[in-house]
Amino acid sequence: MIDLDRILEGYERDGFARVGKVADDETLAKLRARADELMLGTVRYEGMFFQIDTASGSYGDLTYGKGYEGPSLNYRKIEKLEIDPLYRAWINHPVFEAIAKRVIGPDIVIYRALLMSKKANGGTNLPWHQDGGKFWGIDREPKLQVWTALDDAPIEAGCVEVFPKSHLRGLVTPLGGVVPDNHLSDRTPDMHAQPLPVKAGEVLLIHNHTWHRSGVNRTTSPRRAFTVCYMEAATRCTRKKRAPRVFFPVFRGA
Numbered sequence: 149m150i151d152l153d154r155i156l157e158g159y160e161r162d163g164f165a166r167v168g169k170v171a172d173d174e175t176l177a178k179l180r181a182r183a184d185e186l187m188l189g190t191v192r193y194e195g196m197f198f199q200i201d202t203a204s205g206s207y208g209d210l211t212y213g214k215g216y217e218g219p220s221l222n223y224r225k226i227e228k229l230e231i232d233p234l235y236r237a238w239i240n241h242p243v244f245e246a247i248a249k250r251v252i253g254p255d256i257v258i259y260r261a262l263l264m265s266k267k268a269n270g271g272t273n274l275p276w277h278q279d280g281g282k283f284w285g286i287d288r289e290p291k292l293q294v295w296t297a298l299d300d301a302p303i304e305a306g307c308v309e310v311f312p313k314s315h316l317r318g319l320v321t322p323l324g325g326v327v328p329d330n331h332l333s334d335r336t337p338d339m340h341a342q343p344l345p346v347k348a349g350e351v352l353l354i355h356n357h358t359w360h361r362s363g364v365n366r367t368t369s370p371r372r373a374f375t376v377c378y379m380e381a382a383t384r385c386t387r388k389k390r391a392p393r394v395f396f397p398v399f400r401g402a
């Protein structure tokens with residue numbers, strides 16, 4: 149049984165919450181196998197976004213805009229997983245529907261659905277960041293990300309770390325994204341960092357404005373997670389250079 153009142157009270161207060169184990173072993177096995185198939189190219193879809201990981205672990209060494217670079221288990225990100233039926237079914241899980249409707253309202257779309265992967269003895273340091281701001285190109289700030297561990301993510305595997313309550317002060321820069329150095333020295337997040345080690349199947353809620361980060365994976369197993377940003381269906385894309393995005397609808401009605 150999931151005590152949503154307690155979870156959501158903690159979420160509003162701290163900017164993150166542990167939901168507990170939601171995915172059973174059969175579901176996890178399918179999602180992991182599909183992650184491998186997508187990386188190895190044995191299952192392919194038009195329009196998925198891929199980013200290969202660094203060899204150095206350094207965020208500054210990431211490359212952008214290259215897309216799928218051939219079979220490899222060293223992809224760091226795969227986006228647009230709503231295209232895949234197995235991941236789409238997970239996005240539509242009734243527990244997430246209940247959470248999203250309580251946090252956001254009746255009509256809900258997603259901004260993104262992505263796999264964050266750190267291969268065994270690999271991965272990249274993801275610095276303190278917030279998931280919002282002008283960089284996201286939408287007319288209002290989203291406030292709910294649901295993160296599912298596909299593998300165990302102990303501290304040594306580069307689990308997510310949060311700066312509790314940091315969401316309460318909103319975006320540190322209008323642009324959003326990685327927190328600039330001057331704000332790091334002001335707010336000293338490292339002194340407040342709370343690691344969130346999890347077992348496979350556990351779900352975390354992470355507010356978009358909560359400062360969060362993750363390290364490299366020093367274990368001999370992959371550390372994969374699937375994260376979905378839910379938001380109000382009324383959200384509009386503000387980008388001007390290309391046709392505005394139309395967001396994938398997931399839940400409708402009270």
Ligand SMILES: O=C(O)CCC(=O)C(=O)O
Binds near residue numbers: 279307362
């Ligand atoms: O899985 C992680 O390491 C962090 C995910 C994250 O920061 C994000 O999705 O914004």
